[in-house]
Amino acid sequence: xxxxxxxxxxxxxxxxxxxxxxxxxxxxxxxxxxxxxxxxxxxxxxxxxxxxxxxxxxxxxxxxxxxxxxxxxxxxxxxxxxxxxxxxxxxxxxxxxxxxxxxxxxxxxxxxxxxxxxxxxxxxxxxxxxxxxxxxxxxxxxxxxxxxxxxxxxxxxxxxxxxxxxxxxxxxxxxxxxxxxxxxxxxxxxxxxxxxxxxxxxxxxxxxxxxxxxxxxxxxxxxxxxxxxxxxxxxxxxxxxxxxxxxxxxxxxxxxxxxxxxxxxxxxxxxxxxxxxxxxxxxxxxxxxxxxx
Amino acid sequence: xxxxxxxxxxxxxxxxxxxxxxxxxxxxxxxxxxxxxxxxxxxxxxxxxxxxxxxxxxxxxxxxxxxxxxxxxxxxxxxxxxxxxxxxxxxxxxxxxxxxxxxxxxxxxxxxxxxxxxxxxxxxxxxxxxxxxxxxxxxxxxxxxxxxxxxxxxxxxxxxxxxxxxxxxxxxxxxxxxxxxxxxxxxxxxxxxxxxxxxxxxxxxxxxxxxxxxxxxxxxxxxxxxxxxxxxxxxxxxxxxxxxxxxxxxxxxxxxxxxxxxxxxxxxxxxxxxxxxxxxxxxxxxxxxxxxxxxxxxxxxxxxxxxxxxxxxxxxxxxxxxxxxxx
Numbered sequence: 016x017x018x019x020x021x022x023x024x025x026x027x028x029x030x031x032x033x034x035x036x037x038x039x040x041x042x043x044x045x046x047x048x049x050x051x052x053x054x055x056x057x058x059x060x061x062x063x064x065x066x067x068x069x070x071x072x073x074x075x076x077x078x079x080x081x082x083x084x085x086x087x088x089x090x091x092x093x094x095x096x097x098x099x100x101x102x103x104x105x106x107x108x109x110x111x112x113x114x115x116x117x118x119x120x121x122x123x124x125x126x127x128x129x130x131x132x133x134x135x136x137x138x139x140x141x142x143x144x145x146x147x148x149x150x151x152x153x154x155x156x157x158x159x160x161x162x163x164x165x166x167x168x169x170x171x172x173x174x175x176x177x178x179x180x181x182x183x184x185x186x187x188x189x190x191x192x193x194x195x196x197x198x199x200x201x202x203x204x205x206x207x208x209x210x211x212x213x214x215x216x217x218x219x220x221x222x223x224x225x226x227x228x229x230x231x232x233x234x235x236x237x238x239x240x241x242x243x244x245x246x247x248x249x250x251x252x253x254x255x256x257x258x259x260x261x262x263x264x265x266x267x268x269x270x271x272x273x274x275x276x277x278x279x280x281x282x283x284x285x286x287x288x289x290x291x292x293x294x295x296x297x298x299x300x301x302x303x304x305x306x307x308x
Numbered sequence: 309x310x311x312x313x314x315x316x317x318x319x320x321x322x323x324x325x326x327x328x329x330x331x332x333x334x335x336x337x338x339x340x341x342x343x344x345x346x347x348x349x350x351x352x353x354x355x356x357x358x359x360x361x362x363x364x365x366x367x368x369x370x371x372x373x374x375x376x377x378x379x380x381x382x383x384x385x386x387x388x389x390x391x392x393x394x395x396x397x398x399x400x401x402x403x404x405x406x407x408x409x410x411x412x413x414x415x416x417x418x419x420x421x422x423x424x425x426x427x428x429x430x431x432x433x434x435x436x437x438x439x440x441x442x443x444x445x446x447x448x449x450x451x452x453x454x455x456x457x458x459x460x461x462x463x464x465x466x467x468x469x470x471x472x473x474x475x476x477x478x479x480x481x482x483x484x485x486x487x488x489x490x491x492x493x494x495x496x497x498x499x500x501x502x503x504x505x506x507x508x509x510x511x512x513x514x515x516x517x518x519x520x521x522x523x524x525x526x527x528x529x530x531x532x533x534x535x536x537x538x539x540x541x542x543x544x545x546x547x548x549x550x551x552x553x554x555x556x557x558x559x560x561x562x563x564x565x566x567x568x569x570x571x572x573x574x575x576x577x578x579x580x581x582x583x584x585x586x587x588x589x590x591x592x593x594x595x596x597x598x599x600x601x602x603x604x605x606x607x608x609x610x611x612x613x614x615x616x617x618x619x620x621x622x623x624x625x626x627x628x629x630x631x632x633x634x635x
Contacts, residue, residue, distance in 0.1 A: 105348035113348070170346060201349035230347045240344035247344050248353075249366055261358035269352070 019161040020154050023122030026294055043127040043301060057081040067305075092150050093128040094218075095121045095160065096184065096196040097139040100175025101242040103168030103199075108226035109289025114168035117197045118161050119293045120223045120285075124195050125157045135160065138184060139167055141176040145183050170242055177202060181210040193219040200227035204269070204276040215280045221300065222277055226288035229266075231259050310394060312608065317389030324381050369633060376629065380622035387615035394608045404437040404516045405454050406591075408465075409504040411523035412482050413445045413495035417472065419554035420482065422578060423522035424469040426552060429584040430520065430591075431461055440507060441465070445486035446493045446531070448503030493529020497521075497564075501538035505547055517547040518591060521568070522578075524553055525560040539567035550591060551575030552583070 057073050060080035068082040103114040125135045134150035137160045148160060177198060184194070194214060202224075214220055230239050230248060238247040277284045285300040287293045311317055353359055408427050412420055431439055439461045441451040452464050467480035487494070504519050519542065525535065533541070542549050551568045553561055556577030565575040574590060576583045 102348040105346045199348065200352065227349055228345070228347050230350050230353050233345050238344040239347055239350075241350040242346050242348050244350075248350065249363060255362045255365075258356070258358045258362045261356055262353055265356055266352065 018158070019118060019122060019165075020126060020158045023119060023126050023161075026119060026290065027123060027126070040127065040130070043124070043131065057083060092134040092136065092190070092192050093124060094150075094184070094188065094192045094194050095125065095135065095137040095139075096177075096180055096194055097121060097137055097164055097167075098141075098175035098177040098180055098197065098199075099139040099164050099167035099172070100141055101168070101170055101172045102175050102201060103164070103225075104170045104172065105242045106228040107288050108228055109292070110228070111290060112168075113199060113225045113227070114165055115290055116225045116287055116293060117168070117223075118164050119290050120197060120225075120287065120297065121164065121195060122157065122161055123294060123297050124221070125160065126154070128152070128193075129154055129157055137163070138180060138188075139164065140180070141173050142179045144173065145180060147187075174243065178206045178210065181207055181214060185210055185213045188218075191218060193221065195221045195223065197223050197225065199225045200266075200269075202273055204272040208276045208280065211276065211280050211282065215282060220280075220282045222282045222284040223297075223300075224273070224284065224286040226286055229262075231255075231262055311386070311389035311391055313389045315389075317385045320381070320385040320388050324385070373626075373629070376622055376626045380619050380626060383615040383618035383622065387612045387619060390610055391612060391615060392608050392610040394606055396604045396606055404434075404518070405508055406434065406437050406439050407454070407504045407507055407517070407519045408439065408441045409500060409519050409521045409523075410441065410443050410482075411445070411495055411497060411500060411521075412443045412486050413526070415495060415524055415526045416522075416554070419524075419578060420522070421469050421472040423552055423554065424465055424472065426578065426584045426587075427520065427522070428462065428465045428469070430588050431458070431465065433585075433588040441468070442500070442504045442507055443468070443482050443486050444496070444500035444503060445483065446491045446496050446499070446529070447486060447488045448500055448507075449485040450507060451482075453507070454509060491529070493527075493531060495523070495525075495527050496529065496531035496533075497523050497525050497527055498533035498535045498538040499531035501535065501549065501567075502533040502541055505538065505542045505545055508545070508547065511545070514546075517545070518573070519547055519549045520552060520587070520591075521549055521564075522552045522554075523564065524555045525564040526555075527560075535563060535567045536570075539570045542571045547571065548573040550587060552578050552587065554578040556580075 057070055057077075058081065060069060060074075060082050070081050070083050073081045097117065099114070099117075103112070103117055105113055107113045107116050109116075121137070128135050129152055132152055134152045135157055136148050136150035138145065138147045140146045148163070149156075177196075181196070211220070230241075233239055240247045274284070283300050283304040285296040287296050408431075410416075410420065410423060410427070416423075427441075435458075436456065438454040438456050439458075440454040441461075441464060443449050443451050451468065452460065455461065464480070468482045471480040471482045500523065501519065501521060504521070508517050527535075539549065549568045549571045550573040551564050553564055553575055554577075555561065556575070556579075561575070568575045576587060580586070
């Protein structure tokens with residue numbers, strides 16, 4: 016039953032050496048630290064603590080290593096916002112199904128949360144079918160969540176609706192959470208910016224983009240079908256240079272708009288098109304967040 | 309202009325239409341492409357004006373392709389139906405050879421122009437026969453051999469007629485080579501007629517052959533053939549001789565009449581009003597009486613050149629375009 020969590024761990028062990036797992040833990044902890052810089056007290060350094068948390072002055076006075084303990088080290092709750100649906104069954108930029116990347120991204124952060132003893136829950140589904148799971152802190156629960164993502168993200172699944180999910184959360188989720196929003200290239204910044212700003216007032220927000228496959232970039236031989244349609248795209252379009260340029264321009268504009276929106280709302284973001292990119296990009300995202308504070 | 313195998317044209321067009329219809333039907337069936345690469349959010353692409361333009365371009369290309377294929381298929385379908393013309397032709401007329409045989413001796417010089425003009429008139433009434441012209445005095449010269457090139461025939465006859473007029477500046481001299489000074493004779497009608505008889509080609513073929521002999525039969529000296537001997541030769545070879553005499557009286561005329569009648573023909577006086585019409589109708593009647601009734605033959609001439617060329621041009625346009633698009 017813990018198949019998917021094992022996979023997540025496997026990926027982590029490939030990409031992150033022991034020292035880096037600690038880094039990742041520290042980064043994860045800092046997600047919350049950002050909201051409250053005042054610390055509770057000092058405690059002895061233990062293996063696995065981030066050396067950047069060491070209070071060098073206090074350590075010098077005390078004679079042994081002391082690290083700052085933040086208020087934020089209290090337990091908190093991770094909410095995975097997963098727009099599961101047939102869109103997640105489509106192909107990512109790297110050639111894998113997008114759901115694999117989504118599962119890995121949710122799995123890595125979920126595993127870190129579980130490791131810290133934090134609760135993990137998930138809100139998924141589309142309009143009228145929004146489903147929130149319970150918040151638990153166990154690998155079994157995480158596995159259950161990830162399996163649900165796979166089940167909901169099949170080619171014959173109903174469509175997803177990220178803006179709807181975000182609006183639902185802004186209305187219904189009480190208390191302070193860490194939101195991990197799994198997004199893809201279907202996001203229109205104009206439709207989600209206001210909701211995102213509202214969410215940002217109350218919660219910590221992490222944003223992971225799953226890069227969609229460019230429908231013009233598959234080569235002339237392969238046929239391309241939208242998950243929402245029965246018929247394939249006209250195949251001769253793949254060789255149309257003018258169209259490719261125009262599409263590249265419009266996508267560039269949209270991506271720039273998304274990044275501007277994330278910067279304006281102060282949301283840490285990452286983007287992955289392949290499962291091999293997921294762990295490094297999460298490490299990078301957490302590092303950046305930690306430094307930016 | 310008609311199609312011999314019009315049904316083949318119909319079959320080809322029907323087959324093309326059926327194949328096109330089946331293709332349309334199969335392509336139109338909404339079958340889920342299971343082997344296709346699944347992508348999401350293609351609306352990002354399809355809402356672009358450039359996409360609409362590309363699809364419109366694609367449509368225009370396919371339409372152009374359809375038109376080009378039609379340009380290839382239609383002419384080829386027509387060509388498959390064997391386009392051509394149908395003519396009904398009397399075989400007997402086509403098989404006829406007529407040799408114009410003209411005496412250009414001194415006694416005839418004044419009347420030869422009239423005889424040639426009569427020949428021209430007679431020839432105008434014939435279509436399909438082969439015509440030849442032999443000029444002779446004491447030896448014979450072939451002006452032109454048997455031919456069905458009527459333009460040439462009329463040009464030559466007019467040219468020689470012009471050559472007889474005193475003030476004419478014609479490049480045709482009808483008397484060239486017809487008088488051999490070593491032969492002490494002139495107007496050797498026997499030799500002339502015999503030369504004409506020998507001038508028929510395809511001796512092995514059964515063809516109606518006729519000679520129109522223009523002479524006054526005023527023979528001076530002795531030739532190889534007498535007129536009687538020449539007539540016998542003509543008869544042996546199944547050649548009818550019709551005479552045109554500018555001086556239709558006296559012993560010369562009766563000798564000529566006797567000779568022509570021996571071969572089954574007749575002799576007319578040149579000045580007789582309507583003589584030419586009579587000659588043609590008589591020749592027609594006499595020859596027709598001699599021929600078995602042969603059913604008219606339908607001759608069809610295939611004219612596929614235009615259609616095949618159109619189809620080929622279509623192909624020449626089609627393949628570079630296909631290559632260009634599929635590049």
